[in-house]
Amino acid sequence: MDYAFSARMRALRPSAIREIMKNFNSPDRIMLAGGNPAAESFPLKEIRELSAEILTDKANEIFQYGVSEGYVPLREAVLARLSGQFSLPQGAGNELVITSGSQQAVDLTCRAFLDENDVVLCEDPSYMGALNIFRSYNARLVGVRGSSDGLDPEHLEELLKTEKRVKLLYVIPNFQNPSGVTTSLEKRKAIYALCKKYGIVLIEDNPYGELRFKGEAIPPIKSFDDEGLVVYCGSFSKIFSAGIRIGFSFASPEISRRIALGKQVADVHTNSYAQVLLHAFMQKHDLDAHVRGIQGLYRQKAALMLEGVRANLPECSFVEPEGGLFVWVRSPREDAFPFCVLAAKRNVAIVPGSAFAVNPDAPSPSFRLNFSTPSDEQMERGLKILGECMKEFLKS
């Protein structure tokens, strides 16, 4: 059958990770390619207790249809938590919509704003899941140059001046995926000022923000947002559980109304068990303390990985991340893809940089390593193998 699929679908490609992972089923494989949180980060004991309680006390809330905006007590609890994390300009009314992960918050923002051939500006490289969202709306992606403290405001302004039909700017300001870069306060302010000057809506995606294990927290761009231009997307995937699929958008009432309408169209509402469970956890337990535990775990794991990178890949460079899940390593060669293939042959999975590029056909010198899921032993063994592969790669 020769199907007339949409143009948007033809723009999507099978992910480079999946291609590399094909036939990657060996029992002694080492996965440094994932983006999963550590299994130890899920509060299982507490969840089991709470689950029995809510299935008795909140059965109708859990099993009947809910509202598209999300379970009201959870919305209130998340709002209260946000207000504890940062302050907003006077008079900035914002509303929260619970989504199926922050992935869906980004998707619904695009549904609200993007027409075909609109331009989305973003960091390059950036999170491939978001790039695929933009591609699936037939948007034109344009990458903004950046450095170790975030994207370059001069280049951003140049693009805002020259590109027609720019609708959205997409930024991950904390421990960016894949680069690990954190945007400085100065640059956050400059970026917001440009959005204001050119009337551009900014998607501030912050799934890793709470995973800071070093340095001081920097206020989100949303905290300067006195004109309602920022859609702040948050997630509980990395600080509570990924499989429960809970994230949220936090934006002006007008934008939130469109996001909620899109949510109703997309899947009616987010699954209620997870919403009620997360709310019960936030009521009865100390989520901040739980997050500090995860930060401690990742601090150790990141240190071990950086030590291994320094020892085994002395030819490579990297920006030391202050949080998140990843180390982004730059090889001395223009195209690190063959190195990733060598590693896969030795049963070590890593992600080639091209997977995160605005133009996935361009070669990338870099690759991404994940430290949250492998065991310490796997990490050490994996990095040793990567060191051997790098020697072979640089000889060829």
Added chain:
Amino acid sequence: MDYAFSARMRALRPSAIREIMKNFNSPDRIMLAGGNPAAESFPLKEIRELSAEILTDKANEIFQYGVSEGYVPLREAVLARLSGQFSLPQGAGNELVITSGSQQAVDLTCRAFLDENDVVLCEDPSYMGALNIFRSYNARLVGVRGSSDGLDPEHLEELLKTEKRVKLLYVIPNFQNPSGVTTSLEKRKAIYALCKKYGIVLIEDNPYGELRFKGEAIPPIKSFDDEGLVVYCGSFSKIFSAGIRIGFSFASPEISRRIALGKQVADVHTNSYAQVLLHAFMQKHDLDAHVRGIQGLYRQKAALMLEGVRANLPECSFVEPEGGLFVWVRSPREDAFPFCVLAAKRNVAIVPGSAFAVNPDAPSPSFRLNFSTPSDEQMERGLKILGECMKEFLKS
């Protein structure tokens, strides 16, 4: 702030139901407007037991990221159940993707197929949630005329001949929402033959199919599908729980691959607790027996409602539904909207027919009543009030 929202969003309107329901908070209100399953239809006792088990035995499957296609044991169980319900033509390879309700299965099918200004053909009236999906892709909706045994194949062919860029046909063959109509076997075959002749993909949405409380089951259009043209969308909202958000698409491998890719983009995967829970229920309990219990409940409730409609609304006509959740009542006036407003003033919520129309500006003589959620007493009282409102309405 003057936002540049997408054209697709401007095409969506706030739902007529929501407008009517505004300020509808009186404690003695009677809700005949909903589409919720009865609270008695959720197997709570079994869920509580299974929940404790799976949170111990399947914690990693539940709380870690899962695959976009869905939890493999659940996909296998649903496939096995489908094969017990109907047979497929020889050699028809089909695959299943678990979605966040059948709403999302329809949405992802549209993402796979629709470009702006493509035409979607559908029954008129039809499920407003699906009509809003099509509108949100900037598709042009064209209604096909129908009668008490389904849409008119002659009119369908006329439209297939004259309309340019028809991509999809959307049909709810069992106990259609809102009309309650069941498409006859003859018409199902004729509709499929036309899809084949004109190379059109058909979305067969079957959320109510298992809620048959009268007459014999008719094979789905999917059962004739020897060319992989039908995307069959199913749901567990009405036979297990709505709040868990589990549905699925069942289509050819090529279409399923696009749906899974769209799923990955939209929200990564469906929440895992609900997938693991539903699978455990299907393993350890008799879902068919549970469904028969729900059928019995709705048989009684539908009978009570039809009795009430005959007694209180003798001026109106209706097609007696053989299943589902709704009775679609036709008033003797061209526009029943003012009648719905009268009812709302008397604290009885019903849905005006225009809410389900392809052209929501056109008046509709009909309104939709729901019998699954109100208590028997509420139904009787509500219908009595509707009878009084109808007298007032017809006098005016």
